[in-house]
Amino acid sequence: MIEPTDPRLSVIGTGYLGTTHAACMAELGFDVVGVDVDPVRISSLAAGETPFFEPGLEALVRKNLESHRLRFTTSVADAAATADVHFICVGTPQLPGANTADMRHVDAAFTGLLRSGIRPGALIVGKSTVPVGTAMRLARRLDSEAPGVELAWNPEFLREGFTIDDTLRPSRLVFGLRPEPARAQLAEALLRRVYATLINAGVPVVVTDYPTAELVKLASNAFLATKISFINAMAEICEATGGDVTAMSTAMSYDSRIGGQFLHAGLGFGGGCLPKDIRAFQARADELGVGQALGFLAEVDAVNSRRRAKTVSLAIQLLGGMVAGKKIAVLGAAFKPNSDDIRDSPALDVAGALHRAGAVVTVYDPAAIPNCRAAHPQLTYADNAVLAAAGADILLHLTEWSEFRELDPTVLAPVVASRIVVDGRNALDPAAWRAAGWAYHALGRPA
Template sequence: MRISVIGCGYLGAVHAASMTELGHEVVGVDVDQRKISALCAGRAPFYEPDFEQLLGHALDSGRLSFSTDIADATGAQVHFLCVGTPQKHGEYAADLRFVQAAAESLLQVLAPGELVVGKSTVPVGTAAGLAAMFGEKVPGTLLAWNPEFLREGFAVRDTLHPDRLVYGLSPDGDGATAERLLDEVYAPIVARGIPKVTTDYATAEMVKTAANSFLATKISFINAMAELCEATGADVKQLADAIGYDDRIGRKFLNAGLGFGGGCLPKDIRAFMARAGELGADQALTFLREVDNINMRRRIRMVELAREVLDGSLLGKRVAVLGAAFKPDSDDIRDSPALNVAAQLQLQGAVVCVTDPAAVENSRREWPHLDYAATPEEAAADADAVLVLTEWREYRELDPVAFGALVRQKRVLDGRNALDREAWTAAGWTYRALGRRAG
C-alpha cells in the first residue's frame, strides 16, 4: 500500500520506518525542514535504540521518503496523523492545534475512499469532530482511531510487535471498510494472531489515556508507600517484591523512586482530568490530582534527602547527578525528574555537574545554567555526593570500588532504587534511597 505519515517526530518517524518493514511504500511529511533533512540523510533526530538502523534500511529499500510538502502525500490509500498534543501553557488541557493543522493540510490531498488514521493521544471526542469535518469537506473519506502504545526505548519493538491493536471505527458501514484497510496495513501483525480490539471512536481515544493513568497511579501508589516506609523504617523495595508476587497486582511499575516524567504520562493524566471536567465528570478523576501531587513530592523529597546526607547544608557542596533523561534508553528530557532535582540543588547552593549517555546536548539547550560532563567519572570527580537519578544500565553496572576512588566523600543517593545496595555499602559508601533504610 501507499501510506503517508503526517508528523515525523518521535511517533511519526518510528511509525513511518516501521511501515516499510511491513512492505508498504511510505512518505513522511513534516513542516520542520531540519527534521526532514536529518531523516532523509538517515540521521535520527532523537535517541531511540534500533531506530537509526531501521531508518537506514527503510531508506535503502527505496520504500521510504520524507518531505515538507503535503502534496507528496497525494495518492496514499492511508494517511496516519502522528502529530504531538502537548499540554496547553498554563492549563491542564491538551493543545490540539497541531492535530487540527495536520488534518486541515490533509484536505488538500485527500480523496474519497482514502482512510485517515489518528494515532495521536487526544481528548475523547476529537475523532468524532474530525470525522465530521472530513465527511463535510471530502465526502466518501474514512476515519479510524488507532492509538499508539510506544514505550520510549522500545518504540521499534512496540510498533512491529505490539501487544494489541485497537481500532476505533465509525458505527456505519464505513467502519467495516476502514477495518479492512487497517488489517491490510497491519497484515503481518494480524497474521501472528495479535489481539485486536475493534470499538467506537470514544473508547479508542480513552484506551491510551486510561492506560497511562493506570500506570501513573501504580507508580504513585508505590511512591506513597515509600513515604510511609520512610516514616516507619520499613523497606519499600522489599514491600514491592512481596506484594508484586500477587498476580492481581504484579511487580511491574512498582519501583519506588523519583517518579514519572516525559512527554506522555504527566500531560496525559492532566489532559484526562481537564476533559473529564469539560464533560461534567470531573469527580471520576479527582484521584489523578493526588497521583500527580505524589509524583511531584518525590522530587522535593530527593532534594531534602540530599541535604540530609550533606550534613544539613547544600551550600558549596559538589554534587554529581547521573542521569538527565526522564528514563533510560532515551534522550527525552521533557518534565525530567532528574533535571528538576539538579536545578533545585543548584538553586539552593550546590555545585552540580550532570551527565547522561544520551541527553546531555538536549539538557544543555534547555538548562544552560547547569554544568555537564561527558562521563560519570568526570561528573563525580571530588564530589561530596553522587545522585543516581536515571537508571541507565551504565550506572547500575558501575564498580563502586573504582568509582569510590574518584569522589571526595563516598555518599550515594539512589533515586531509582537501581543499585546493588550491599555492593556499594561493602565498598564503603553511605547508601540512601527513597523509601529505604540508610545503609
C-alpha cells in the same frame, strides 16, 4: 508479501511516534512517506539521521531509505496525492498555562490533508493521544469538507526505548471506527490490510467506537501512572515507619492480581506522555461534568511531584543542611533510560533545584547531554560518570541506565570528596556500595 495493490502510506509528524511508525511500516514492506513542517528535521531524516536517540531506529530508517520504501518530505500535498492511508502522529503537548491538551498540531495536520486534495476513498488514521470526542469532531469535518474520506482512531502504546519492538510486536491493536456499519467495515478492512502481518502473527485486535479507542490510551496511561504513584506513596509510609519499600513491592508482586510491573519505587515518572496525559484526562473529565471520577489523578500527580522534592531534601539533609558551594554529581538526565528525552525529567528537576540552592551540579547521561546543554546551560556537564563524580560531596543516581547499575563503586570511591550516594531509582546494589565504603541511601528504604 506486500503486493502492488496494497495501500501506500503517509505519516504526518516525525517525532518519536511518527518516525518509528514510518520506518516500521516500511520495514513491513509498504511504500511510506513521512511528512513534517520542520525542513531541518526532514533533511536529517532524508539523510538517514534521526534527530533523537532511540535504540535501533536510525539503522532502520537508513535501511528503508536505501530500499526506497521510505522517504521524507515537507509537502502535505505530496502525501495527499500519493498515499491511500494517512497516519496522524503529531504531538499533543500540555497547553501552556492549562492542563488541557494542545490540539493545534492535530488540527493543522488534518486541515493540511483536506486542503491538499486528499482523494475520496482515502483513510485518515489518528494515532495521537487526544481528548475523548476528538475523533467524532474530526469525522464531522470530513462529512462536510471531504465526503468519501474515512477516519479511524488507532492509538499508539509505545514505550520510549522500545518503540520498534512495540510497533512490530505490539501487545494489541485498537481500531476506533464510525458508528455507521457500512463505513466502519470499509475502514476496518483497510486497517486489517495495513496490519495483516501483525494480525497473522497473533496480535489481538479490539474493534470499537471512537470514544472507546480514545479512552483506551488515556485510561492505560492513567492506570500506569497510578500504579507508580501508589508504590511511591508506600515509600512515603516506609520512610515514616522504617519499612523497606523494595521488600514490600517484591512481596506484593507475587500476587498475580497485582504483578510487579510499574511497582518499583523511586523518583517517579516524567517524559512527554504520562504527566501531561493524566492532567489532560482530568481536564476533559471536568469539561464533561464527571471530574469527580478522576479526582484521584490529582493525588497521583502530587505524589509524583513529592518524590522529586523528597530527593532534593534528602540530598540537602545528607550534606548537613548546607548545600551552597557543595559539589553534587548527578548520574542521569533523561526521564528514562535508553532515551535522550528530557521532557519533564525528574532527574533534571532535582538537578535544577539543587543548582538554584547554590550547589555546583555536574550531570552525566549516556545520551541526553546535547539536549541538556541546550535546555539547561546553567548546569555543568561531564563526559562520563568518573568525571562527573570527581570531587563530589554527594552522588545522586537519578536515571536507571544499565551503565549506572553496572558501575563499580570501588572505581568511583577514590575520586569523590565524600562517599555518599542517593539511589533515586532503587536500582543499585546496596551491599556492593556499602562494602566499598559508601553511605548508601534510597527512597523508601532504611539507611
